[in-house]
Amino acid sequence: MADKKIVQWDTRANEIVQEYNWHLGAVNTITFIDQNRRFVTTSDDKSIRLWEWIPVDFKYTNMYPMPSVTLSPNEDADGRLNIWNWKTTKLLKKFKAHDGVSIGCIWHPHETSKVITCGWDGLIKLWD
Structure with missing residues (x-):
């Protein structure tokens, strides 16, 4: 999202149930990992963050502008x-x-x- 936030939306209740707002730039991608228990995000703030389903990220890596992220090869892959x-x-x-x-x-x-x-x-x- 351009407003630097990631929101968890409950489609049944039609409402936001969790907001993650630690990025300092627009969020580019969200990739779910570990049977959807965690997710990885990339941002225009030149960071990649690994999140638990809690409001604080537990792994932060500051690198270069990152327009993408991918799952590890142990998931389904076709080349x-x-x-x-x-x-x-x-x-x-x-x-x-x-x-x-x-x-x-x-x-x-x-x-x-x-x-x-x-x-x-x-x-x-x-x-x-």
Whole structure:
């Protein structure tokens, strides 16, 4: 959310039941982990936070601006790379990048039309 908050919404009661407001910039992504007992968020404040279902985050890492986060490979994985426009939430491109699990991707720092991926198939690939 642009207002720096994460809200937990009860769809049955149609109300907010919990707010998480420790980010200092817009929240970009929320990824659920540990059978949905925890979640990871990324923000324009250049941080990634790992949360319990309580109002205080218990792990904070300050790094670089992070437009994405991904689950660890022990969840369902098909080797696909999905490229989203996070501002419009539209899927821009989707393709099979690796056999098995894709474990990472990063945009080329100088040629921004290129992305590099790596997978459990032992390959590192440059895509244009």
